[in-house]
Amino acid sequence: MPRHTKIVATLGPASSDPAVLERMLRAGVDVVRLNFSHGKAEDHIGRARLVREIAKKIGRTVAIMADLQGPKIRVGKFAEGKVMLEAGQPFVLDAGRVELGDLSGVGLDYKELPRDVKAGDTLLLNDGLIVLTVTAVRGEQVHTVVKIGGELSNNKGINKQGGGLTAPALTGKDMEDIKTAMSFQCEYLAVSFPKNATDMEMARQLANVAGEPWRHKPGMIAKIERTEAIPQLEAILKASDGIMVARGDLAVEVGNAAVPALQKRMIRMARSMDKVAITATQMMESMIQNPVPTRAEVSDVANAVLDGTDAVMLSAETAAGKYPVETVEQMVAIAMAAEQAEETSLDADFVNKTFSRIDQSIAMAALFAAHHLGCKAIVALTESGSTALWMSRYRIHVPIFGLTSQPVSQHKMALYRNVRPHLVERIEDREAALANAEQLLVAQGFLKPGDTYAITCGSPMGHPGGTNLLKVCRVADEGR
CATH class of the missing domain: 3.20.20.60 (Phosphoenolpyruvate-binding domains)
Structure with missing residues (x-):
């Protein structure tokens, strides 16, 4: 797989x-x-x-x-690059400080901090490794006491427990x-x-x-x-x-x-x-x-x-x-x-589902047919990539191939789960486009003679949001 x-x-x-x-x-x-x-x-x-x-x-x-x-919600720099804070010591975060920091306190890249906090708030520095409790806010200075100490170095991040920073x-x-x-x-x-x-x-x-x-x-x-x-x-x-x-x-x-x-x-x-x-x-x-x-x-x-x-x-x-x-x-x-190891529950996923769009309904029908017929692939001829995206929202152990003539859509589909994007030439004739899609997947070894697959497209071809056709096909046996 x-x-x-x-x-x-x-x-x-x-x-x-x-x-x-x-x-x-x-x-x-x-x-x-x-x-x-x-x-x-x-x-x-x-x-x-x-x-x-x-x-x-x-x-x-x-x-x-x-x-x-x-936003840079960070402390400023220290004279020696870092300080070692001990639990219980006072420490001042000063938005107005211009000199480099030391054991008593440090400046702030985030100047709004004094207006975002109050006494009793908890500040977490360096991804939460250092914890400060705010004791008072005086002008541009946030006075704290160290609850959990550790090494604090230049430009480490600041978070407020529970959120509330206005940056x-x-x-x-x-x-x-x-x-x-x-x-x-x-x-x-x-x-x-x-x-x-x-x-x-x-x-x-x-x-x-x-x-x-x-x-x-x-x-x-x-x-x-x-x-x-x-x-x-x-x-x-x-x-x-x-x-x-x-x-x-x-x-x-x-x-x-x-x-x-x-x-x-x-x-x-x-x-x-x-x-x-x-x-x-x-x-x-x-x-x-x-x-x-x-x-x-x-x-x-x-x-x-x-x-x-x-x-x-x-x-x-x-x-x-x-x-x-x-x-x-x-x-x-x-x-x-x-x-x-994951289980598929496609039938259960479709219970009580309603679809208001034809293209979305076609995408879901392709999944259902491929699942129950044991198809080797699902092929979506798509301009925007939306059909492939909708199909990828459901767990199915059948690979989905997104075929598009648009390079942007091709690359966006690279992020969709279970979708394999391919760039193909734009063909206006529907039957020629369907035949070209099958030839591509056979040539690349994804399909072989006798395999069944589901394919979706729009008629007329080449219109985003126009997917309205589903076909279930079988690759012809060699020599026939």
Whole structure:
């Protein structure tokens, strides 16, 4: 059985060498993530160009996701680069401080902190490893006492337990980075720290304007990492094309124990709303230094696959780790093993379902027919990729092939679970297009004589949203 779950890998110093990147793509990376929290515009432009070149060379469809930095909710710098905080000591976070920090306190990149907190609030620094209790707010100074100490170094992040920081999701830097991302037409744009649908709508508008010279509109991914986003999840999903379960900052704000159930809920909601879901953060963290993952990490990846996530994501593991290629290989192996164990419940999924659109009904009919007839493949001739997306929302152990004449749709489908995108020439004649699709899958070894498959298309051909035809075909036996 081919792999259904997609792999997202972050690029960085460990994966910038063309030979390493080629090995990663060959190993199974479907989407590369360019993290705009690090590097300059020219770095990202160069990496995007390299990805396109290598993917074309090896014949794989690989999408690019640009991940915006978002607001810098961080402490400033220290005179000696870091300090060691002890439990019980006072420590001042000072928005007005210009000198470098020391054991008494430090400046803030996030100047609004004094207005966002009050006595009794809990602040979590460095991904929650250091805990401060706010004792008083005096002007620009937030006075705290250290509850849990540790090493605090330059520019570490700040979270407020329970949420409530007012920083906007889009900064001036993000707006410039959107222009950079559109210059190489990234397929997906990930927005950090959105609190509501408005944040996503604004980001989409900015991206569409920046992409206008190329007539390019990226898919929008909302990174769910703020407490405030949880009650707004449905609205955020409606305003987005997918979500990233960004478990790092989210866990700091809501607590580690709440994250697994939230992950399952978010993936389930995304699938039900025909959106994509990416599960991220520390999935294979130990492989930054070690050649094999821990058993806990294996279980973590497998559980995300069993939850139905479209993709699992690697961050520092492939950006800065010692074993970027091996990490991808391990993740692929885990995903495939988990998929072989998952159960399909297609009939139950369709009970009490109603479809108002003809194209969506055709997509569901193709799934139903393929499941019960034991088809070897489902083929969607699609302009926008929507038919393939709808099909991919249901668990079925039949590979879905998204055939499109639009390169943007081809690359966007690289993120959809169980969808294999292919770029084909545009053929107006329906019967010729259907015959061409069969010839392609036979030539590439996906179908052989005697195999049955389901195929969907629109009549007339070439109109987005026009899928209205389903055929179940059998590949002719050789010599007949």
